[in-house]
Structures are given as structure tokens and as C-alpha cells.
Amino acid sequence: MEKILTKNIETENSHRISVYMESGGYEAWRKVVREMSPEEVVETVKDSGLRGRGGAGFPAGVKWSFVPKVDKPKYLVCNADESEPGTFKDRLLLENDPHMMLEGIAIASYAIKANTAFVYIRGEFANQAVLLNEAIQEMKEKGYLGKNILSSGYDLEILVTRGAGAYICGEETALLTSLEGKRGYPKIKPPFPAVEGYLHSPTIVNNVETLCCVPHIINNGPDWFKSIGTEKSSGPKLYCLSGHVRNPGVYELPMGVPLRELIFEHAGGILHNRKLKAVIPGGSSTPVLKESEIDINMDFDSVAAAGSMLGSAGIIVMDENTDMVDACYNLSKFYAHETCGQCTPCREGVPWMKTILGRITNGRGRGRDIDLLLDICKSIEKRTICPFGDAAVAPVKSYIEKFREEFDYYIEYKKSLISQNAKSLDAVN
């Protein structure tokens, strides 16, 4: 497939507006602002079948159409709080092609009639935030932002807000609370942000990669976009390959590419010629797949049919020497650190799961620990305000279900079935 989202990333100074415009950049924005009505833009994106790349896969154009016709300001927010373990695609776009994202933001803002847009960028991306502000300045100098853009009567400002190291702020309602200058606590939906979001006004939150698709849809049409990928998951996709593969990295391919092909052809197969053991297909919050389950296509519906999720397409590959109990413990530490503390089941349950997994991997597991873990999972699942609870439960439940023998062995023999020396992930090997 011809590269679409990553076509410029190897070009020198690809973050500069002049380079972006040489390859057709801002043609879509000029066309939208001069020739199209907001409704036409929404319809075009709806027709393209573009689904949100942040993880949920909700159709972007449909989301935009939920913005009510009320006399309130509307806001567009670009979610650049990339923090799902295994995901590192948005950083690539932010660093190498910020203008593609900014053009997408401008078009989306126009479509929902927003005059202010925000980029909420994770706090650690400090250099990328600087780059982004420079890019915004370049846009202003060209007359693509500000008051009365290209004499159209349309006004738009884009502001960059940095997060400060809270995973939960990737969840859209938490993100908006944080954007309002508060603790990043999620809110119950409904009301959905499209109706009541930032400062109680209609707000659309879209992922970086989703917005980067938008200028291409305007330029080439929805049918072109639909010709890439599968019927229900259209367009190009950035797949992030990490863990035990020879060539980890971001690969741009159509939606629905076979998972096995991604791992063995694009990412070069398993490191040290070892055997593949398990794959997390869509970031750490998605249920793990065993080697025997990876003959699936990477689109929203196929991965869901296999009992997991495409999520952010953060594919974490684990070889035969991986201690799955220890891998599960590692992720439980992550979730225990990141729970926002608002809902009791999550605040109490997630760190408790970490404690139990910690003692199992230390050879002090107790006979009923696995039942206890599964019981805690049940008490968290679907009992929290936001999907974080379910996300924290997914690894524990799926690892126990699929690698039960490793958990049982740890408890019975006080050591790992896989790495007989010590804890594989924390050991100095």
C-alpha cells in the first residue's frame, strides 16, 4: 500500500509548513473553508466510514453529527495523550507531520462549527508541544488560522495543553476535566461530551491518527478511503509492534491486515528465532491472544470476534520464554499506579490485584489466590464510572484464563514454570 499517513515522515524538515505544502498540504483545508458547508464535511467523513483510531472505533463523522444545534460555543479536542502501553504511533505523527494533524483539526473544527480547538498532549511530550506551537504559528502566518480565515468569515484558534503524567487523561471525559484545570477524574456518560463536554459545551474528542485521516478523505473522496481496508473498517492504519520482534516499530498498512503477517513479515518475526507464545493485539488493556489464536485480521470486528479488541493497535509480542504471571504482574503495577481513585472498586481492587500477583511471583502465593483474583475482577468489572476498571481487569482475567497452568505452578512450586532462575522481567539477565 502506498503510504498515506506516514508519507512525509522520512522527508527532511517534514514538520515545517513549507515541506508539508509541497506535498499538497492544506489543499483540503482551503477547499473546505472556501467551497464546502460544515454539513457537507460531516457527510463526507461519514461516507468514508472513518472509525476512531484511539481505541473505541466509533465512526468519526457520526460522532460529529451528534453535536446539537444549540447556542453555545462548540469545541474540538485532539486527544494526543498517547499512553496506552504498547502504543507509540501518535508520537510519530506529532514529531514528523504536525501539520497533517493540524489540518485535520481545522477541518473537524469547521465541521462542528467550533471556533476553539485544543490539543491535549501528554506531559512527557514537552518537545513535541514546542514543535506544535511553532507549527500553529506557521499556520497563522499563512492565514490558515485566526480571524476570518481565507476571507471565509470563519474564525479558529488552536491551543496546546500539556498533561502531566496521568494515564487516565486519555479517557475523554477525564481529559476534558483535566483540560478544565482540575484533577483528571472521568465523568459518567451520558451526557456524552458531544452534548456536554468542555465547560458544559458540546465537545468532540478525536484521536491524532483519526484527525490525520481527515485531510486525505477531503482530497481523495470517501470512496477512495473506503477502497482501503475492509468493508467495516476502512482506511489506512498505523500498527505499533513492540516486544519480542526483530524489527519493532510503526507500520502503516490497510485496516484488516493479518496479525501473523504483521508479526512475521513486517516486524521480521520473533527475536532470537524463538517461538511465539502470546500477543496483546491492541494495547495492554486488551485481552491477550495465544499463538494458536493469532490467525485473525486486524480490523475492529475481526479482533472483537476473536474475543479481544483492535484498540489502539498496540501489538505487544511475547516469546516462549516469557513468564506470563510476571507479565501480568507488570501490567497490574501499571494499572495500580494509574487508577484515579474515584470509584471504590477500582481504587481498592486494582492495587489489591497487584499485591496478590506480587506475592505469587515472589513464591509466596496462596492456594486460593487465583479464585480471589477472579473474584476481584468480577467486583471491578462494569462497576466503575469509566472503562479503566475493565481495562485493568482484562489482562488479569485473560492471562489466567489462557495461561492458568503457569499461575497454578507458581502457587504450588513457589517458582516460575517458565524461567526457572528467577522472575524473568525483573531479573538481570
Add this chain to the structure above:
Amino acid sequence: MPDTFSTEAKAELKKLMDSYPDRMSAVMNALHLTQREFGYISYEALEALSKEMDLPVQQLEDTASFYTMYFKEPVGENVIWVCHTLPCALRGSANVFEYLKDKLEIDAGETTNDNRFTLMKAECLASCGSAPMMQVNDDYFEDLTEEKIDKILGKFY
């Protein structure tokens, strides 16, 4: 440590507040700016910010205390964050951390005697394709080896 904002920082704060639809929305960026000015988010720093932004200090503290990147205590001149979440762990982040720990003779959360480095363990930094990695101040250092780490740290002496 300064006990007030510099004139330049005050102007920057003013600009921030003016750019957002409401003043509270400038808080996240304002706290980063406060940390840059004061080194960490002390109560005194929050009081100074409260005065500049005309927001209750309790409100600012409520926000600041939620986020790990706003330091509540003084840190060294350079802060090293070693990512230890699964994708990095699979590629040997434990070795990176142990190497740094031995080299700097400090554990996670500690600062070297010369105040040059603070060592931290970080949750996923979105650099899984170039694991193991660490962040030093604002910069990412990827595909780490012991030789690379020596070279990187050398730049800070």
C-alpha cells in the same frame, strides 16, 4: 529557589490566562511553568501562582497533587525516568534500571549527593518500539545499551 515569578514568567502566565476561554483552563500549562520557575511545586510556589491567577491556592493544590509530573518535593538538576512497563520490560528495562542504580548509587525516587540526578521509574512513555528507553528531562533516549547510557549521562557533567 525564587519566591516569586520572574517578570518574564508573569507575562507568560498573563498570556496563557488570556488565551483560554476561562482562567482555570490555563492551570495545567501554568503548573508546568511554575515548576520550571521554582524547580518543584512547593506550597510557596502554589501561593505565588494563586496570586498571579487569582485562583484559590487549595484549588491549585487539588489539581497539582493529582499528576506525577508536578514534583511535590525538590528534585536533582536532571530527572531520569526509566520506563518499566511491559513492552520495555520485555526488552530489558530492568537491566537499564539496575545499571543506572549501580552507576549513580541511588534507588528510585532518590537524588545523587551532588544533586545532579534524580532517578525515577516511569510508567509507559509511548516509546515501546525503541525499548528499552528512558527520558532525561524533556528528551527521550531510546534503544538503550550500557555504552549508550554512559555517553548520555556524560553529557550532563
